[in-house]
Amino acid sequence: MGRTKLSMARLATHLSNEGYHVVNLGYPSTRQSVADSVSQLDTELKRHGEHTKGYVHFVTHSLGGIIVRAYLKQQSPPNPGRVVMISPPNQGSEIADKLQDNIFYKWSTGPAGQELGTSDTSTPNLLGPVGFPLGVITGDRSLNPIFSAWIGGPSDGKVSVERAAVTGMADFLVVNHSHTYIMRSSVVFRHVSHFLRTGSFDRSSS
Numbered sequence: 001m002g003r004t005k006l007s008m009a010r011l012a013t014h015l016s017n018e019g020y021h022v023v024n025l026g027y028p029s030t031r032q033s034v035a036d037s038v039s040q041l042d043t044e045l046k047r048h049g050e051h052t053k054g055y056v057h058f059v060t061h062s063l064g065g066i067i068v069r070a071y072l073k074q075q076s077p078p079n080p081g082r083v084v085m086i087s088p089p090n091q092g093s094e095i096a097d098k099l100q101d102n103i104f105y106k107w108s109t110g111p112a113g114q115e116l117g118t119s120d121t122s123t124p125n126l127l128g129p130v131g132f133p134l135g136v137i138t139g140d141r142s143l144n145p146i147f148s149a150w151i152g153g154p155s156d157g158k159v160s161v162e163r164a165a166v167t168g169m170a171d172f173l174v175v176n177h178s179h180t181y182i183m184r185s186s187v188v189f190r191h192v193s194h195f196l197r198t199g200s201f202d203r204s205s206s
Contacts, residue, residue, distance in 0.1 A: 001029045001062060001063040001109055001113065002014050002029060002030050002109065003029070003061075003062075004026050005024045005025060005026035005063065005184065007183060007184075008024055008059075008061060008183055008186050009024065010033075010183075010188060010189075011024075011059065011183055011184070011188075011192065012024040013100075014189045014192075014193070015059070015192070015193070015196075017083040018193055019070075020057070020196075023044070023048055025041070025044055026173060027040050027041075028108075029063055029110070029112060030108060030109055030110040030112070030113070031110050031111075032065075032070060032111060032112065033111040033112055033115065034066055034067055034070055034109065034111075034112050034115050034123050035070070036111075037067045037112070037188065038067055038070045038071045038130070039041055041067060041068070041071050042071065042075070045077050048086035049078055051075065052072075053079075053100060054081075054082030055079050055080070055082075055190060056077040056078065056080055056081050057081035057082050057083065057162055057196050058081075058082075058083045058084070059083075059084045059086070059192055059196075060083070060085050060086065060088065061085075061086045061087060061183045062083070062086070062087050062088060062089065062158070062159070062179065062184075063086075063089070063112060063116070064085075064088075065085035065086075065087075065088030065090065065136075066088060066089065066090070066116070066123060066127070067116075068083060069086070069090070069124070069127045069130060069166075070127060072130075072131075073128070074133055075079045078176050081102075081131065081133075081156040081196070082132075082133045082134070082135070082195060082196050082199060083130075083132055083133065083134045083135070083202070084135045084136075084137065084191075084195050084196065085135070085136050085137070085154050085164075085194045086094075086135075086137050086138070086182055086183050086188060086192075087138050087139060087158070087164060087182050087183075088136060088138075088164055088166075089120070089124055089157070089158075089159045089163060089164070090124055090136070090163065090164055090166035091118060091119065091124060091125060091162070091163035091164075091165070091166065092116055092117045092118035092119070092122045092124050092125055092163060092166060093116055093117070093150045093151075093158060093159050093160075093163065094118060094148055094150050094152075094160070094163075095112075095150060095151070096113060096115075096116040096118070096122075096173060097118055097119075098150050099113075099173075100113075100114060104190030106114045111176045118163065119136060119159045121149055126177055128150075128170040129137050129166065129167035129168035129169075130166055130167070131168060133170050133199050134166070134168065134169040134170055134171075135167050135170055135172070135173070135189050135191075135195040135199075135200070135201055136164055136165060136166065136171070136172050136173070137173045137182070137188055137191055137192070138159065138161055138164035138165075138172075138173075138174055138175075138182075139155075139157075139173060139174070139175055139176065139178055139179060140154040140155065140161055140174050140175075140176060141154065141156060141157070141176050141177055141193065142155055142157035142158060142178060143155045143178045143180065144158075145159050154174075154186055156177065156178050156179035156182060157178050157180070159179060159190060161174055170200065171195065171199075171200045171201050173201045174186055175191075175192055177189060
């Protein structure tokens with residue numbers, strides 16, 4: 001949310017170097033709802049689908065994970081593969097609860113920002129368990145002490161470790177990184193690659 005596809009550029013390059021055909025999608029995350037973003041994702045997948053011969057994997061950061069969950073709840077791409085979510089608010093975030101009525105938060109996060117709370121009726125919590133091979137990587141290092149206090153317990157400063165998890169996931173990993181920069185970590189790169197290949201994270205080394 002509030003980022004561009006440049007934030008995933010290093011990870012995209014890493015996966016390209018490993019032989020994947022990578023499509024790094026940007027979307028106006030602060031100007032549309034989760035449903036609008038799902039529609040955009042569907043359009044993009046159909047546009048690239050005619051060139052797809054192998055498995056279709058997804059690697060997401062933060063809000064992107066909720067969009068992919070919502071998309072895969074509705075339909076499946078040709079040759080569905082594996083999914084890695086990095087710092088996803090899979091059970092919502094206390095930050096969205098605290099700031100939902102804040103004018104600046106509303107302006108800076110748009111419709112989707114109102115959907116990411118922790119209530120039973122929030123978009124992430126209405127999606128239910130996942131039914132696809134999913135690995136979740138989240139962080140336990142916060143750069144914002146105020147947000148950390150609001151969340152309580154280990155978090156990456158935006159999403160608690162506990163709320164990054166979702167029922168049905170195949171593997172779960174916590175690394176010492178913050179929400180903002182976790183997707184640029186070489187350690188995360190290694191685990192993403194390992195999950196896409198094997199369906200689990202690399203436990204052979206730290």
